[in-house]
Amino acid sequence: MQILKAQDMGMCFGVRDALAKTQTISNPVQVTIFGQLVHNPVVNRRLAARGFGMVDERSRDRLPDSTHVLVTAHGISEKMRSALLAAGKELVDTTCPLVKKAHAAAHRLQEKGCHVIVIGTPGHVEVNGIVEDLNSFTIVESPATVQTYPFTKLGILCQTTTPSTVAAAVRAKVAKLNPQAHIQFIDTVCQPTKDRQTALEELLNQVQAMVVVGGQNSNNTRRLVDRCHQRGIPAWHVQCAAELQQQWFEGVQVVGLTAGTSTLPETIDAVYHALSTIARSPVAQPLVPSPAHRWRKRNQSSVTGSVRRHRAGTTLPANRIT
Ligand code: SF4
Numbered sequence: 001m002q003i004l005k006a007q008d009m010g011m012c013f014g015v016r017d018a019l020a021k022t023q024t025i026s027n028p029v030q031v032t033i034f035g036q037l038v039h040n041p042v043v044n045r046r047l048a049a050r051g052f053g054m055v056d057e058r059s060r061d062r063l064p065d066s067t068h069v070l071v072t073a074h075g076i077s078e079k080m081r082s083a084l085l086a087a088g089k090e091l092v093d094t095t096c097p098l099v100k101k102a103h104a105a106a107h108r109l110q111e112k113g114c115h116v117i118v119i120g121t122p123g124h125v126e127v128n129g130i131v132e133d134l135n136s137f138t139i140v141e142s143p144a145t146v147q148t149y150p151f152t153k154l155g156i157l158c159q160t161t162t163p164s165t166v167a168a169a170v171r172a173k174v175a176k177l178n179p180q181a182h183i184q185f186i187d188t189v190c191q192p193t194k195d196r197q198t199a200l201e202e203l204l205n206q207v208q209a210m211v212v213v214g215g216q217n218s219n220n221t222r223r224l225v226d227r228c229h230q231r232g233i234p235a236w237h238v239q240c241a242a243e244l245q246q247q248w249f250e251g252v253q254v255v256g257l258t259a260g261t262s263t264l265p266e267t268i269d270a271v272y273h274a275l276s277t278i279a280r281s282p283v284a285q286p287l288v289p290s291p292a293h294r295w296r297k298r299n300q301s302s303v304t305g306s307v308r309r310h311r312a313g314t315t316l317p318a319n320r321i322t
Contacts, residue, residue: 001249001279003272004206006258008199010213012192014096015262018073019043021094025070028052031092032064034084035072035125038262039218041239057125063087074125075099077132098160099126102188106130106137109155109184117149119170120159121219127159142166146173154181160190161220161261163197163227192261193220200224200258201231207256209249210235213271214260221260240267241274249278 015038025031032053036044048054055064060076063083068090071081075095084091109116116137120127131137140146143166156174158167164187171185204210210228212235214221221237228235233256236248249255255275259268 001252001275002254003275003279004203004254004256005272006196006199006203006256008192008195009257010259010261010263010265010268012096012190012261014073014098014190014192018094018096021092022047022050022052022070025052025092030066031068031070032066033070033072034064034076035060035074036217037070037072037094039215039221039260040262040264041215042264042267043262060125063089068092071095072125073099075103075129077129078103079132080129096160096190098188098190099129102126102157102160103130103133105157105186105188106134106155109157109186110134110136112153112155112184114153114155114184115149115151117154117156117170117174118159119156119162119167124159124219126161130157130159140170140174143169143173146170146177148177149174149181151178152181154178154183156183156185157188159219160188161193161223162189163223164189164194165197196220196224196258196261197227200227200256203256203258204228204231204233207233207254209233209252210256210258211244211271211275212237212258212260213239213268214263215239218260218262221263224258224260238271241270244271244274244278246278246281249275255279 018037022037029051032055033047034055035057037047053064053066060080067088069084070092071094073094073096081091106116106118116134118127118130118137118139120139121141122139127139131139138149154174156171167187167189175183210233212221212225212228214237216237216239225235225237238244257272257275
């Protein structure tokens with residue numbers, strides 16, 4: 001079995017910088033991370049082991065007890081920031097600059113009198129941080145949920161990890177269903193997300209199956225998995241090398257490897273090495289010509305432990321996504 005790596009994959013600069021900032025904190029027990037620093041269980045376990053306090057993302061309406069509060073790369077609303085500062089908290093801000101750009105775009109659209117449509121995942125912390133400052137907004141996850149809106153000015157922006165194809169399709173559907181409205185679109189999908197999506201598209205032309213590495217609650221990772229299935233390529237979503245199962249690759253001749261933006265390089269390396277071991281095993285050696293179609297068929301509906309295969313068009317539960 002041949003293993004092809006995506007040209008662009010894994011940790012983005014926003015996550016890297018947020019992690020680097022935690023390294024500069026000399027007394028982690030005095031700091032509460034306001035949510036998950038990144039949607040990666042390996043990283044979060046390490047931070048907890050260093051002594052950082054953590055607040056569940058769904059409990060951010062309660063202010064932490066500690067004086068120092070670390071704002072995650074996903075950002076927070078100005079309302080939330082003001083509440084924390086008013087309560088005397090000192091903020092360690094690791095908000096990604098590209099998330100800040102999305103916030104600024106939302107404010108600009110609101111100032112122009114637009115009803116703001118945020119293309120993204122309802123309940124996601126980044127999306128919450130954006131819409132909490134808006135008076136008039138709708139969150140749209142896919143073209144299927146676009147409606148006719150009773151406004152003459154519509155402004156559209158994206159959660160930073162939205163696939164560009166989804167953003168384009170939503171934008172077109174909004175225009176189609178709202179001919180009465182003046183529509184302004186601001187593309188706030190971040191460049192690292194675009195780069196990983198582009199690299200995945202290229203890889204999907206060359207492989208029979210994919211392994212996608214990242215947190216199960218990582219939105220951008222799950223979007224990569226979804227894209228594989230939309231293109232008809234089976235994909236395994238794993239968080240670490242230990243989750244790989246040899247039998248998944250029976251008869252696969254070429255497998256692709258990619259990873260979400262919060263995946264550590266060492267985790268990707270470990271998955272690659274585990275795949276290499278599987279590639280040398282008899283299981284991965286094709287017994288008859290072109291067995292991949294049978295492999296795909298057999299694996300179309302399997303679910304194994306915490307390793308989920310997502311089918312095209314899956315709607316992700318709001319509390320499980322990043
Ligand atoms: S995925 Fe994009 S927006 Fe999110 S932290 Fe990385 S660079 Fe920033």
